[in-house]
Amino acid sequence: MKILVQKFGGTSVASLERIERCAKRVIDALKKGYKPVVVSSAMAGETDSLIELAKRVTGRPPEREMDMLLATGEQKAIALFAMTLNKLGYPAVSLCGWQVPIITDDVHTKARIRKVGTGKLLSLIEEGYIPVVAGFQGVTEGGEITTLGRGGSDTTAVALAAALGADCEINTDVPGVFTADPRVVPSARKISRISYEEMLELASLGAKVMQIRSVEFAAKFGVRIHVRSTFSEDEGTWIVPEEEVMEKVVVRGITMDTNETRFTIVRVPDKPGIAAEIFKALGDAHIVVDMIVQNVSHDGFTDMSFTVNKSEADKAHEIVAKIAKKVGAKEVVRDDRVAKISIVGIGMRSAYGVAGRMFEILAKNGINIKAISTSEIKISCLIDEKYAELAVRALHEEFIEEMEEFETINGNG
């Protein structure tokens, strides 16, 4: 039994007409011999309008109740999706997260999947039904509805694929993963195969195609993901284990993220435990800290910088201001107008001088670097927001387009 998990995003199911189009893709898979399991997001706009409604009640709605509210979005979509499949002559049954069940921890609005039950899904499939599962939601062991955070439907799809030993098709509103954002770099090209590691770096850096946690999940369980457009028959991008990626280029893609805020705590007494205190407090508040830079200390004082997602900047600011005061730092400086530019590629592991070339290109374009962070397969530079697009175009030209010419000559393009 060849199961295929097919996930449809919010824009793909934005109207009844679109749901019917998605249903036809499911029927196509069935005709090709697959046993499809559908995962659907809420109809586009639905989640936002529910959030809007909650905010009209109170500035800070309890997160447990937020999950109760938001979970209705996907439930509505899957009922309509199942009705559509039934109308087209294909028996289908919709399932909420708690009915599968998709068991999560109890961190409301950002829950993590712990366990996926497959018994109900498998018996529905055996009885000839197409299961249509609500993305984005789960249930705690204690029977509380949880949601997985923005983009959580991808995680649902990958988790189901992992549990069922299936491939995972992500049907979305873009044709695949690109070497850079095509709106910024018109010559950006679609990547046909990419490794989990590269995709992880691209996702976390703002490629926005897939939620980072879903790619981690896929990597952990070896789920092969096919990201493609709902509105086209073309192949998209396969996200696969490294050994399945044929062409090992140095730089796979270039990303730009203008969604971060940088904080600098000025003149922090350089004593053990202070960094721990700051980042533990942020962690306790479930704030993800990205780049952390600490400069060399002078006269027993040091400056400490870090970035967080803009949406959490106010919350982070509050926490950091309190600690800064407590430990006797001079001040907290906040900068919302920064951009993080990154180059990503598994080939970097064995290539020399990539960082140097990157800094050189930025310098040549008069762009000052405010912070640097690197991983084995990625180099990120924080720069002034206004140079972001310029930087991406210049790096794309240097690292991707030149290489592409080379590949074309060698017949791999």
Next chain:
Amino acid sequence: MKILVQKFGGTSVASLERIERCAKRVIDALKKGYKPVVVSSAMAGETDSLIELAKRVTGRPPEREMDMLLATGEQKAIALFAMTLNKLGYPAVSLCGWQVPIITDDVHTKARIRKVGTGKLLSLIEEGYIPVVAGFQGVTEGGEITTLGRGGSDTTAVALAAALGADCEINTDVPGVFTADPRVVPSARKISRISYEEMLELASLGAKVMQIRSVEFAAKFGVRIHVRSTFSEDEGTWIVPEEEVMEKVVVRGITMDTNETRFTIVRVPDKPGIAAEIFKALGDAHIVVDMIVQNVSHDGFTDMSFTVNKSEADKAHEIVAKIAKKVGAKEVVRDDRVAKISIVGIGMRSAYGVAGRMFEILAKNGINIKAISTSEIKISCLIDEKYAELAVRALHEEFIEEMEEFETINGNG
């Protein structure tokens, strides 16, 4: 611990502002020493717009999926209700039907409650939370979401009150139960106490204040119900055991129901088993048959008439036409323009000549009676729809207003 179940209907929670008003009524009960348990319907219009959406997908959506879809309406309302209570400083937790759990049979869109779990509710109350329960929905033993049919939120409220040994407050958009529809009879007055039996007859005959099943439930378990307006502080109508009703009048109320269709199967061969076959087929299709009249047979043939709710008339017509053909009846005549006028009162049990007086009043007004049915405490006449309001006014004057004068003289008015 004095628990009070407070139910709010769709118009009561039609907007965030109205939900806040309802929340304040809950807080008032709390301040009076009650432990409130809230039951909420979906926001007015929500259920209709979901049904509309489903109908745009397909003329006959699967009922299981219909329940999945409709259940989102109450879930949304309870999350917003709980958020509102939390905002006002009163910790509240919303619960879907499956979380309580409210266990039902598996007749989708018309399920019946089999069992109500109280453990979770009681421990929430003990921890100081106000539980906010979704009306109208339940769950089967197998974990499928069900709904209880139109007005099912009343049943939810009464079932919870029965399970918790509590009184039940029905907050709605009318001030209580009236002796007749005030739009038809301007002199109609609010009834302060009414017995379950009387209310059952009034509800089933179109008084529209409460769902009939919820009153049956209340009668079975002795739940005292207070029907009142959400938008006023006035006392409404108490629906209570017969022994608690002080004034035992002959006629408690007069109702009119123009929501029925009459079918007559003409020249049915008068053989055993034919009536059974017809009404078994209607029962299997979950169609409720109201008045049944069979005339004396002539030459081995008889005419058989019955009424069903207009919403089920097409379905019933189909079934009856098939059987009529099969058994060799002459034809099926359908009449959509009928009204059922009824007088209801526990005092009828011991009063003489009430039916005679009713027929006399109708005759005096030139109204022809098409069918009659009676119970211990009710007499119903089917008449031409165009005389419906005239009939109600005439009967109200005779049976209620005269009596009211008498009561006033005796100091009970």
